[in-house]
Amino acid sequence: xxxxxxxxxxxxxxxxxxxxxxxxxxxxxxxxxxxxxxxxxxxxxxxxxxxxxxxxxxxxxxxxxxxxxxxxxxxxxxxxxxxxxxxxxxxxxxxxxxxxxxxxxxxxxxxxxxxxxxxxxxxxxxxxxxxxxxxxxxxxxxxxxxxxxxxxxxxxxxxxxxxxxxxxxxxxxxxxxxxxxxxxxxxxxxxxxxxxxxxxxxxxxxxxxxxxxxxxxxxxxxxxxxxxxxxxxxxxxxxxxxxxxxxxxxxxxxxxxxxxxxxxxxxxxxxxxxxxxxxxxxxxxxxxxxxxxxxxxxxxxxxxxxxxxxxxxxxxxxxxxxxxxxxxxxxxxxxxxxxxxxxxxxxxxxxxxxxxxxxxxxxxxxxxxxxxxxxxxxxxxxxxxxxxxxxxxxxxxxxxxxxxxxxxxxxxxxxxxxxxxxxxxxxxxxxxxxxxxxxxxxxxxxxxxxxxxxxxxxxxxxxxxxxxxxxxxxxxxxxxxxxxxxxxxxxxxxxxxxxxxxxxxxxxxxxxxxxxxxxxxxxxxxxxxxxxxxxxxxxxxxxxxxxxxxxxxxxxxxx
Amino acid sequence: xxxxxxxxxxxxxxxxxxxxxxxxxxxxxxxxxxxxxxxxxxxxxxxxxxxxxxxxxxxxxxxxxxxxxxxxxxxxxxxxxxxxxxxxxxxxxxxxxxxxxxxxxxxxxxxxxxxxxxxxxxxxxxxxxxxxxxxxxxxxxxxxxxxxxxxxxxxxxxxxxxxxxxxxxxxxxxxxxxxxxxxxxxxxxxxxxxxxxxxxxxxxxxxxxxxxxxxxxxxxxxxxxxxxxxxxxxxxxxxxxxxxxxxxxxxxxxxxxxxxxxxxxxxxxxxxxxxxxxxxxxxxxxxxxxxxxxxxxxxxxxxxxxxxxxxxxxxxxxxxxxxxxxxxxxxxxxxxxxxxxxxxxxxxxxxxxxxxxxxxxxxxxxxxxxxxxxxxxxxx
Numbered sequence: 002x003x004x005x006x007x008x009x010x011x012x013x014x015x016x017x018x019x020x021x022x023x024x025x026x027x028x029x030x031x032x033x034x035x036x037x038x039x040x041x042x043x044x045x046x047x048x049x050x051x052x053x054x055x056x057x058x059x060x061x062x063x064x065x066x067x068x069x070x071x072x073x074x075x076x077x078x079x080x081x082x083x084x085x086x087x088x089x090x091x092x093x094x095x096x097x098x099x100x101x102x103x104x105x106x107x108x109x110x111x112x113x114x115x116x117x118x119x120x121x122x123x124x125x126x127x128x129x130x131x132x133x134x135x136x137x138x139x140x141x142x143x144x145x146x147x148x149x150x151x152x153x154x155x156x157x158x159x160x161x162x163x164x165x166x167x168x169x170x171x172x173x174x175x176x177x178x179x180x181x182x183x184x185x186x187x188x189x190x191x192x193x194x195x196x197x198x199x200x201x202x203x204x205x206x207x208x209x210x211x212x213x214x215x216x217x218x219x220x221x222x223x224x225x226x227x228x229x230x231x232x233x234x235x236x237x238x239x240x241x242x243x244x245x246x247x248x249x250x251x252x253x254x255x256x257x258x259x260x261x262x263x264x265x266x267x268x269x270x271x272x273x274x275x276x277x278x279x280x281x282x283x284x285x286x287x288x289x290x291x292x293x294x295x296x297x298x299x300x301x302x303x304x305x306x307x308x309x310x311x312x313x314x315x316x317x318x319x320x321x322x323x324x325x326x327x328x329x330x331x332x333x334x335x336x337x338x339x340x341x342x343x344x345x346x347x348x349x350x351x352x353x354x355x356x357x358x359x360x361x362x363x364x365x366x367x368x369x370x371x372x373x374x375x376x377x378x379x380x381x382x383x384x385x386x387x388x389x390x391x392x393x394x395x396x397x398x399x400x401x402x403x404x405x406x407x408x409x410x411x412x413x414x415x416x417x418x419x420x421x422x423x424x425x426x427x428x429x430x431x432x433x434x435x436x437x438x439x440x441x442x443x444x445x446x447x448x449x450x451x452x453x454x455x456x457x458x459x460x461x462x463x464x465x466x467x468x469x470x471x472x473x474x475x476x477x478x479x480x481x482x483x484x485x486x487x488x489x490x491x492x493x494x495x496x497x498x499x500x501x502x503x504x505x506x507x508x509x510x511x512x513x514x515x516x517x518x519x520x521x522x523x524x525x526x527x528x529x530x531x532x533x534x535x536x537x538x539x540x541x542x543x544x545x546x547x548x549x550x551x552x553x554x555x556x557x558x559x560x
Numbered sequence: 561x562x563x564x565x566x567x568x569x570x571x572x573x574x575x576x577x578x579x580x581x582x583x584x585x586x587x588x589x590x591x592x593x594x595x596x597x598x599x600x601x602x603x604x605x606x607x608x609x610x611x612x613x614x615x616x617x618x619x620x621x622x623x624x625x626x627x628x629x630x631x632x633x634x635x636x637x638x639x640x641x642x643x644x645x646x647x648x649x650x651x652x653x654x655x656x657x658x659x660x661x662x663x664x665x666x667x668x669x670x671x672x673x674x675x676x677x678x679x680x681x682x683x684x685x686x687x688x689x690x691x692x693x694x695x696x697x698x699x700x701x702x703x704x705x706x707x708x709x710x711x712x713x714x715x716x717x718x719x720x721x722x723x724x725x726x727x728x729x730x731x732x733x734x735x736x737x738x739x740x741x742x743x744x745x746x747x748x749x750x751x752x753x754x755x756x757x758x759x760x761x762x763x764x765x766x767x768x769x770x771x772x773x774x775x776x777x778x779x780x781x782x783x784x785x786x787x788x789x790x791x792x793x794x795x796x797x798x799x800x801x802x803x804x805x806x807x808x809x810x811x812x813x814x815x816x817x818x819x820x821x822x823x824x825x826x827x828x829x830x831x832x833x834x835x836x837x838x839x840x841x842x843x844x845x846x847x848x849x850x851x852x853x854x855x856x857x858x859x860x861x862x863x864x865x866x867x868x869x870x871x872x873x874x875x876x877x878x879x880x881x882x883x884x885x886x887x888x889x890x891x892x893x894x895x896x897x898x899x900x901x902x903x904x905x906x907x908x909x910x911x912x913x914x915x916x917x918x919x920x921x922x923x924x925x926x927x928x929x930x931x932x933x934x935x936x937x938x939x940x
Contacts, residue, residue: 044680044681044684124820124822125822126820126821126822224809228775228807228808228809229772229806229808229813229817230806231804231806231938231939232939233939241775241776241777241935241938243673243674243677244671244672244673244674244777244809245672245673245776245777245931246672246673246676246697246699246700246777246779246927247673247676247699247700247703248673248674248676248677250677328840328841329815329816329819329837329840329841329842330816330819330820331816331819331820331842332820333748333819333820333821335748336819336841336842336843338840338841346646350645350646350649355665413678413681414681417681417682417685417687418685424682424685424687425687425689503670503674504674504677504678506668507668507689508638508639508640508666508667508668508689508690509666516645519645519669519670520645521810522671522809522810523644523645523810523812524644524645524646524812525812525813525816526812526816528646
């Protein structure tokens with residue numbers, strides 16, 4: 002008989018306490034800030050009250066704008082993600098492996114860089130409209146500065162997150178289920194809608210919740226495309242509150258925390274869906290994944306994938322490349338003046354080089370440690386019978402329900418007082434990133450975890466394997482697609498991170514996201530474009546190496 | 561008063577001489593009083609501006625009271641400021657070229673609100689990273705004075721600065737840059753004859769939905785709001801709301817919109833940015849409004865409990881010297897408050913820029929009203 006305090010129990014409790022500490026500790030400070038009705042510059046607060054919480058109610062238009070854009074963008078992103086996941090995981094589309102590797106690029110490009118590029122491409126005087134006018138058009142063809150335009154830009158880049166989450170689940174499905182459907186006479190589309198989609202529902206629902214939460218907290222596209230047109234969402238309203246002097250952090254914190262209610266409702270819905278049915282597709286029976294033969298339809302599907310990558314990656318990169326070679330950003334042909342000075346300036350800025358190095362290092366640390374921590378968390382939430390595991394799922398999602406700029410404030414206040422000297426070091430950024438990326442990692446791995454039949458693990462335990470041995474030899478290999486997907490997403494998310502970083506960076510630790518924001522704020526689009534392209538190129542090179550290794554690990558045998 | 565050219569009549573002559581003598585005496589008395597006043601003021605100024613050391617040393621072309629050896633032993637300088645990163649890095653690099661033993665890679669560049677929030681959080685937690693703090697707004701500086709956050713260091717360079725560019729208690733902070741703003745327009749879109757000539761012309765319906773300003777985070781925008789409110793009353797900005805202007809977070813974005821013909825007029829156009837874009841060939845023209853231009857401080861000072869105090873003093877002495885000011889002017893295209901530093905490349909002499917003056921304390925007292933009204937104007 003195992004002792005009461007066995008390895009599994011010990012590790013489970015350590016991970017739970019660690020996770021709760023990471024999330025709840027800064028949250029306590031954040032709630033204090035939100036309840037501060039005295040002098041906003043004084044800490045700790047001298048006076049508490051609820052006055053700040055009607056901030057959103059005083060600005061209902063801001064909340065409605067936020068929900069409108071978030072809902073639109075989520076719908077588009079999940080549609081993109083599901084479609085790409087099905088095409089690349091289940092069909093014999095040509096160039097599948099290469100396309101799959103490239104699918105993470107839009108997420109990597111970052112909404113900030115994408116918004117900058119689309120600002121140049123799709124504004125009323127942008128490149129697309131200039132070409133349209135040259136062809137005889139009189140009205141703007143594209144207006145990217147509208148709510149729909151903002152949602153479109155957001156969806157383009159979050160679509161790849163939905164893709165990664167959903168495709169990880171699709172890869173783990175036994176194709177026999179789909180084959181049975183087709184044998185019984187269902188067409189490919191019907192099979193996809195009535196068999197595939199329900200079986201990957203956890204991943205789809207997880208993607209919907211995650212992406213919706215991302216959209217609620219999204220800042221870059223709304224700032225670059227919306228603010229000049231007097232269109233505000235919660236995050237840009239919060240930004241306006243915190244950049245000025247004196248910053249109104251209590252109101253900003255209250256507005257950020259007000260989004261909790263929305264997220265709690267979505268989490269409750271997700272748990273209801275998860276517990277109402279079974280989604281097991283990975284059983285002890287071996288399966289050989291087989292692709293659906295699409296015949297001539299492979300080529301239009303190939304076109305769809307390429308079109309998405311062009312619109313999400315290549316076109317924006319070309320636009321930024323064009324802008325980065327200008328003396329000043331313009332699309333008026335007669336004013337164009339070329340230069341390489343922007344690249345010279347970007348490389349001359351020594352701290353930019355340091356920021357890139359720090360960002361890459363942090364990316365590796367966050368992805369590796371995060372994958373282990375979040376993998377264990379997923380197991381605890383969906384496999385263990387530990388008391389409180391259900392509540393842990395809500396706790397894990399908390400960081401996503403608060404805009405990162407606001408959560409970053411909680412992290413700053415909570416860690417600056419710690420006797421451990423982490424403030425101003427790379428370790429504080431690591432702690433911050435692990436905290437805010439908990440939802441991303443756990444959601445990605447959980448999408449595959451729920452597909453894993455418990456009997457597979459139980460067999461290992463019955464045969465005498467210890468918990469750790471069972472994790473290492475049974476669970477992890479079966480979870481491999483989810484773990485690798487989580488690693489890649491965590492790496493990319495870490496390198497591109499902005500909202501949390503702006504308040505946690507110090508004079509000795511710089512990362513690239515805030516450096517690009519600072520350039521956008523003060524130096525002009527052309528230098529920002531050069532910096533963004535340098536960042537994209539260097540990190541893409543690092544990611545390419547990683548994806549080649551990862552691709553070999555998930556290659557389906559026998560193809 | 562002078563002597564009559566004709567020989568006076570006798571009585572008149574006496575009277576004239578008496579009047580002349582009287583006027584001489586009066587003149588002498590006035591001159592004496594004025595002289596005494598000036599001397600006493602000069603004395604008090606001299607006392608107030610008594611440098612931190614009796615005998616400043618000349619080091620690499622500028623006077624300093626810092627202990628250079630100690631500064632180099634400290635080995636670093638940490639600078640917090642809202643400057644454009646390229647300019648900030650450029651200035652720190654120039655200082656580092658003179659003193660290679662002092663590392664200048666540690667800096668924090670942020671907009672004033674976030675910068676001050678971080679600094680506040682650090683100091684309230686007893687963490688002191690920063691040596692030197694630059695700000696583009698008086699309001700946080702006044703808050704820092706209340707918290708005794710500045711080290712008082714009277715640089716030997718301060719004698720070259722006019723009183724208006726020095727903190728009320730000399731040595732807390734000093735203006736290191738004089739940025740001015742007027743109006744700018746795209747010469748390919750707006751004819752010179754049609755362009756606004758005064759701030760009031762911005763209310764012309766011709767410019768509806770065609771003007772941009774900066775957002776409420778901008779100290780300079782706050783100054784313009786305050787000054788024009790003083791000139792034209794509260795109705796000016798209420799009328800401006802009907803113009804549906806755009807508000808943007810940075811001067812560069814304002815200019816980019818006008819260059820790309822998305823807007824026609826920059827309602828608050830920084831002269832430094834105009835000079836930069838003009839040098840690159842952008843089709844722009846700058847208007848000095850008939851009422852005058854607005855200006856805002858860029859101030860710098862040494863923080864209390866600075867971890868590298870001697871390096872900070874050395875930096876301040878260099879930065880405020882003609883050498884440092886010339887370097888900054890070249891990088892930033894702003895004027896130096898020092899009269900012995902040439903204007904930025906392509907700029908008119910600062911004497912051709914009539915600057916609208918304001919009561920800074922009254923401005924700070926109305927700051928929260930400005931933020932509320934400006935956010936409403938921005939559509940928030």
